[in-house]
Amino acid sequence: MAEVRQLRPQEEQEYRLAPHNVEAEQALLGAILVNNEAFYRVSDFLEGEHFYEPIHREIYEVCGKIIRAGKTATPITAKTFLPDELVVDVTMSHYLARLAAEATTVLNAFDYGRSIYDLAIRRSLILVGEEMVETAYSADVDSTPEKQIEDAEKHLFDLAERGRYDGGFQGFNAALRDAIEMAGEAYHRDGSLSGTATGLTDLDRLMGGLQRSDLIILAARPAMGKTSLATNIAFNVARAYKAEPTPDGHMKTVNGGCVGFFSLEMSAEQLATRILAEQAEISSSDIRRGNIHESQFSKLVDTSNLMSQVPLFIDDTGGLNIAQLMARARRLKRQKGLDLLIIDYLQLLSGSSKRSDNRVQELTEITTGLKALAKELEVPIIALSQLSRQVENRDDKRPQLADLRESGSIEQDADVVLFVYRDEYYLKNKEPKEGSPEHLQWQGEMDLVHGRADVIIGKQRHGPTGTIQLSFEAQFTRFSNLAKSDYLPERME
Known part of the structure; x- marks a missing residue:
């Protein structure tokens, strides 16, 4: 009987999966299928590309198109625009019904969406890092280290600015608080300048x-x-x-x-x-x-x-x-x-x-x-x-x-x-x-x-x-x- 060789720590590292959370993706999609309000809680920062599972990307994008068209996204309306069979012995209808049955509440939708987004950013960071390593190893004559650093910074800042979830509307009372704080700072500053x-x-x-x-x-x-x-x-x-x-x-x-x-x-x-x-x-x-x-x-x-x-x-x-x-x-x-x-x-x-x-x-x-x-x-x-x-x-x-x-x-x-x-x-x-x-x-x-x-x-x-x-x-x-x-x-x- 052949001996099963144990993987060394370095080899284990080479087989690591990219960070993801399939359960969070399923919970969010279920919440959207049960209550379309969940979609509006995440749609300003979460895109289909942020999902790890390709079929989850497809489901999210189809639901988004249905909801933006003013219709209701449910397992029944969504299945029309998705492939019939998911894997062997599991149809799309069954999978969507299971997602809806195990859905989280709409109140948790934002937290699940943020978790999915953060994991997607981590995967993108890994890609940027791998690209940096590859470029540094195989750089041509015209590619200076300074140019590589600037390119890497641009990718990182593009990543930071795309799909941020900390923006959006704020209450007028928050804006008023900022205005009063500015006036207070001006009052105490030399020359009373704002x-x-x-x-x-x-x-x-x-x-x-x-x-x-x-x-x-x-x-x-x-x-x-x-x-x-x-x-x-x-x-x-x-x-x-x-x-x-x-x-x-x-x-x-x-x-x-x-x-x-x-x-x-x-x-x-x-x-x-x-x-x-x-x-x-x-x-x-x-x-x-x-x-x-x-x-x-x-x-x-x-x-x-x-x-x-x-x-x-x-x-x-x-x-x-x-x-x-x-x-x-x-x-x-x-x-x-x-x-x-x-x-x-x-x-x-x-x-x-x-x-x-x-x-x-x-x-x-x-x-x-x-x-x-x-x-x-x-x-x-x-x-x-x-x-x-x-x-x-x-x-x-x-x-x-x-x-x-x-x-x-x-x-x-x-x-x-x-x-x-x-x-x-x-x-x-x-x-x-x-x-x-x-x-x-x-x-x-x-x-x-x-x-x-x-x-x-x-x-x-x-x-x-x-x-x-x-x-x-x-x-x-x-x-x-x-x-x-x-x-x-x-x-x-």
């Missing part, structure tokens, strides 16, 4: 700070200083960061915040130089050329030591698409925390598909994705944008919503649209001949607008529009508050 303070007093006054889940578009023509304003806000928020532990061991931001900065145009070193120049009050061009004396160098070192403590994270990878950006933002939120995200700038992002023959459609995908990301992560997102050249053809160069470049989706998806405008830039290029009467008039106008910038709120969903005047020191690339005595007279339209 959002994150930018450090620019008049901008905060009109906007109430940067609101969670808002997509804020910051647009301007080149050389207006939009990147400088973004870096100023980023550093102000990061410098003011304070957090306190919650009862569950997490850290809750109580002031300022952790900032993520996607710099698609400039390198991290160039951004750091700008912020260093602003804080140390030394010209950024002098820092780059090394044109500084010993006391300035000491100031640079002291300033950089202080700056190194702030939670400001820069990603200067060029050529990112919207899917990669979203994956990296989620990763930063998970690993370091995230309270503000800045993207410099919108037109350098690409869509997730490789086809880019329709730029308007691609930009619509990008802005829609950024708005969804802001809501998902519950952080404000500031996306910088260029304006079209038609601004230069007008006598009045002040930007308008119609000047947003390439797509109406930017204006449509944005909660707030800010424009940066400096009269000084345009007036400087119109200098008349020195010594002429026109030159004296020009000089007087230049004195009025020198070192000043306007931030125009062109759109705001939950607040007023208007114009804020700021001080701008070009050599330090710094925006700051104006003293009240320095304000220009109100502009007459």
